[in-house]
Amino acid sequence: xxxxxxxxxxxxxxxxxxxxxxxxxxxxxxxxxxxxxxxxxxxxxxxxxxxxxxxxxxxxxxxxxxxxxxxxxxxxxxxxxxxxxxxxxxxxxxxxxxxxxxxxxxxxxxxxxxxxxxxxxxxxxxxxxxxxxxxxxxxxxxxxxxxxxxxxxxxxxxxxxxxxxxxxxxxxxxxxxxxxxxxxxxxxxxxxxxxxxxxxxxxxxxxxxxxxxxxxx
Amino acid sequence: xxxxxxxxxxxxxxxxxxxxxxxxxxxxxxxxxxxxxxxxxxxxxxxxxxxxxxxxxxxxxxxxxxxxxxxxxxxxxxxxxxxxxxxxxxxxxxxxxxxxxxxxxxxxxxxxxxxxxxxxxxxxxxxxxxxxxxxxxxxxxxxxxxxxxxxxxxxxxxxxxxxxxxxxxxxxxxxxxxxxxxxxxxxxxxxxxxxxxxxxxxxxxxxxxxxxxxxxxxxxxxxxxxxxxxxxxxxxxxxxxxxxxxxxxxxxxxxxxxxxxxxxxxxxxxxxxxxxxxxxxxxxxxxxxxxxxxxxxxxxxxxxxxxxxxxxxxxxxxxxxxxxxxxxxxxxxxxxxxxxxxxxxxxxxxxxxxxxxxxxxxxxxxxxxxxxxxxxxxxxxxxxxxxxxxxxxxxxxxxxxxxxxxxxxxxxxxxxxxxxxxxxxxxxxxxxxxxxxxxxxxxxxxxxxxxxxxxxxxxxxxxxxxxxxxxxxxxxxxxxxxxxxxxxxxxxxxxxxxxxxxxxxxxxxxxxxxxxxxxxxxxxxxxxxxxxxxxxxxxxxxxxxxxxxxxx
Numbered sequence: 158x159x160x161x162x163x164x165x166x167x168x169x170x171x172x173x174x175x176x177x178x179x180x181x182x183x184x185x186x187x188x189x190x191x192x193x194x195x196x197x198x199x200x201x202x203x204x205x206x207x208x209x210x211x212x213x214x215x216x217x218x219x220x221x222x223x224x225x226x227x228x229x230x231x232x233x234x235x236x237x238x239x240x241x242x243x244x245x246x247x248x249x250x251x252x253x254x255x256x257x258x259x260x261x262x263x264x265x266x267x268x269x270x271x272x273x274x275x276x277x278x279x280x281x282x283x284x285x286x287x288x289x290x291x292x293x294x295x296x297x298x299x300x301x302x303x304x305x306x307x308x309x310x311x312x313x314x315x316x317x318x319x320x321x322x323x324x325x326x327x328x329x330x331x332x333x334x335x336x337x338x339x340x341x342x343x344x345x346x347x348x349x350x351x352x353x354x355x356x357x358x359x360x361x362x363x364x365x366x367x368x369x370x371x372x373x374x
Numbered sequence: 375x376x377x378x379x380x381x382x383x384x385x386x387x388x389x390x391x392x393x394x395x396x397x398x399x400x401x402x403x404x405x406x407x408x409x410x411x412x413x414x415x416x417x418x419x420x421x422x423x424x425x426x427x428x429x430x431x432x433x434x435x436x437x438x439x440x441x442x443x444x445x446x447x448x449x450x451x452x453x454x455x456x457x458x459x460x461x462x463x464x465x466x467x468x469x470x471x472x473x474x475x476x477x478x479x480x481x482x483x484x485x486x487x488x489x490x491x492x493x494x495x496x497x498x499x500x501x502x503x504x505x506x507x508x509x510x511x512x513x514x515x516x517x518x519x520x521x522x523x524x525x526x527x528x529x530x531x532x533x534x535x536x537x538x539x540x541x542x543x544x545x546x547x548x549x550x551x552x553x554x555x556x557x558x559x560x561x562x563x564x565x566x567x568x569x570x571x572x573x574x575x576x577x578x579x580x581x582x583x584x585x586x587x588x589x590x591x592x593x594x595x596x597x598x599x600x601x602x603x604x605x606x607x608x609x610x611x612x613x614x615x616x617x618x619x620x621x622x623x624x625x626x627x628x629x630x631x632x633x634x635x636x637x638x639x640x641x642x643x644x645x646x647x648x649x650x651x652x653x654x655x656x657x658x659x660x661x662x663x664x665x666x667x668x669x670x671x672x673x674x675x676x677x678x679x680x681x682x683x684x685x686x687x688x689x690x691x692x693x694x695x696x697x698x699x700x701x702x703x704x705x706x707x708x709x710x711x712x713x714x715x716x717x718x719x720x721x722x723x724x725x726x727x728x729x730x731x732x733x734x735x736x737x738x739x740x741x742x743x744x745x746x747x748x749x750x751x752x753x754x755x756x757x758x759x760x761x762x763x764x765x766x767x768x769x770x771x772x773x774x775x776x777x778x779x780x781x782x783x784x785x786x787x788x789x790x791x792x793x794x795x796x797x798x799x800x801x802x803x804x805x806x807x808x809x810x811x812x813x814x815x816x817x818x819x820x821x822x823x824x825x826x827x828x829x830x831x832x833x834x835x836x837x838x839x840x841x842x843x844x845x846x847x848x849x850x851x852x853x854x855x856x857x858x859x860x861x862x863x864x865x866x867x868x869x870x871x872x873x874x875x876x877x878x879x880x881x882x883x884x885x886x887x888x889x890x891x892x893x894x895x896x897x898x899x900x901x902x903x904x905x906x907x908x909x910x911x912x913x914x915x916x917x918x919x920x921x922x923x924x925x926x
Contacts, residue, residue: 174642
């Protein structure tokens with residue numbers, strides 16, 4: 158019985174890693190779509206987003222099965238409950254990556270993207286997502302805490318991008334539509350950063366049993 | 375074990391107690407029964423004496439608490455009874471003890487009373503006048519007796535049970551304690567019970583065997599890890615649930631993972647989509663060989679499923695770092711493309727000039743000029759082919775040259791003498807400083823290297839500039855530096871000048887001449903000699919190439 162339980166926990170772990178890898182890929186492709194003109198990735202992102210949704214259902218079912226059949230306690234229960242929370246954050250990351258990819262299809266948006274700091278913001282967000290998944294994979298509290306701290310960097314970049322875009326919209330009101338798109342893309346990146354931060358916090362919770370939600374919105 | 379001993383002792387104690395109590399009671403009961411009968415007989419004989427003497431009046435002096443006495447006539451009629459109204463009593467002639475007394479002079483009988491808890495003993499004796507005197511006494515029968523004594527007996531039983539339990543506990547502890555304190559590391563040194571000596575011997579033997587087997591297993595494990603740790607190739611074994619069973623440090627490095635003491639899935643080492651797909655494919659039983667990029671390294675992955683009794687039980691992954699090979703192949707491809715291009719340019723010229731002459735468009739007096747051009751281009755072609763041959767030879771590293779003792783000063787002097795003419799034409803002054811350092815080296819290759827360096831020093835110098843060759847001896851090393859005062863090389867270009875066909879100034883390369891292979895030959899030559907080439911250069915001020923030779 159316990160042996161089976163351990164195997165199921167491992168399976169949960171594996172599935173989470175896979176889902177995390179899918180999120181990383183989704184956001185990486187979305188950024189490619191935005192920053193590299195030759196890339197035509199939006200379709201692939203859609204497909205990955207569907208895969209992510211599917212994975213979320215799968216992992217959810219697995220967690221429920223574990224809770225009902227094995228009635229886990231202590232750290233096992235923490236691991237499962239934080240997995241349940243993490244997958245919803247991951248799923249949101251997938252959704253937002255899809256939105257970013259969808260909006261980045263226009264050449265004008267891509268051109269403007271190169272004139273502002275959104276590229277750095279995208280890289281910073283990718284770094285957060287990758288490290289939050291890493292912290293889970295390696296059960297590393299240090300990495301998780303760094304991710305939580307790094308969120309400030311993304312938040313500051315968002316403010317900077319917002320300022321830049323405000324200036325541009327005044328000077329060049331003809332392309333206002335695309336600037337609007339870009340501000341939304343920036344906001345999505347900022348939200349992805351928040352989700353990565355949440356994931357990192359849940360990683361910390363599953364290891365230490367303490368959840369610091371003071372920085373949560 | 376303690377429990378079992380305790381239970382047995384307790385059981386024995388309780389059974390003993392119950393049996394002994396029962397037996398004692400039975401014995402006592404019969405003993406008291408006999409005594410009572412004896413008493414009745416004695417009492418009857420006393421009474422009979424007094425009755426024979428005094429007649430019926432004798433009963434009047436009976437004490438109130440005397441046993442029951444009945445006086446019966448010869449026909450069975452009751453004449454007197456001190457416990458009952460004799461008139462109401464029936465004829466007693468059919469009673470067992472009375473009949474016995476009539477016939478034999480005395481008789482006894484025992485009768486259980488109706489209540490079952492008592493029994494009555496009768497003793498009858500025939501007097502001399504034929505009448506019978508009967509004395510009877512009532513006592514408790516066995517169940518009655520038990521009923522009366524059950525309370526004290528129970529108390530004693532419980533008390534005894536408690537005492538024996540405590541004793542049993544102590545005793546069993548005393549038996550088991552030495553066994554618990556056995557030193558199983560050295561089983562044969564224990565001298566506790568003779569009975570467990572064979573067991574200890576067996577344990578001892580098994581322990582030795584286990585130790586031997588563990589040592590064997592550890593040695594094999596060590597051998598395995600020594601072999602795998604020294605492999606350049608990454609090596610990972612996983613089970614069917616993707617859990618990592620074994621790996622080496624190269625695998626960690628190539629997959630970009632960290633050391634971990636805990637068991638983990640291979641996906642925790644690398645979770646890229648492509649890698650996941652390989653793992654999935656191999657665990658579904660397919661043999662996979664594919665190329666994969668991990669960060670900036672290109673790797674070839676060979677994954678083999680492991681079958682056990684017809685089912686997949688895991689997989690072995692071998693990861694080869696092929697970055698260098700890929701780079702080498704890339705360079706070779708570029709080299710071939712460059713060589714073809716470089717060969718084609720002079721050939722096109724030659725072909726063009728020849729065509730014009732052939733078509734008769736050239737005046738006879740111009741033919742010489744055209745022939746000169748064709749000659750020049752052909753010379754260029756020959757130089758180029760020579761350079762390519764040299765570089766290929768150096769590349770192969772299979773030159774048949776022997777090492778010989780060489781005086782660096784003499785060699786440099788000779789090279790500079792060869793250059794004099796060209797230096798004069800370019801307005802460059804040549805200088806040579808340094809001691810006569812003798813080095814054991816391949817002179818032809820060193821000549822080639824220095825020749826190329828000096829040639830460049832003249833070609834890229836400014837008019838009226840200096841070319842200084844300095845020889846130094848520094849411990850076991852010899853240094854030759856070639857310094858010019860020409861155009862210099864920017865730091866970005868410094869990284870690339872040793873590449874084949876790389877030209878810093880592409881637009882003027884035709885005017886300056888050369889094949890673009892010079893410094894490449896220098897690099898390969900130096901490598902062949904085990905020497906090192908360094909560049910120090912400032913743009914616009916000149917460059918300094920330093921060749922560091924191992925002296926012996």
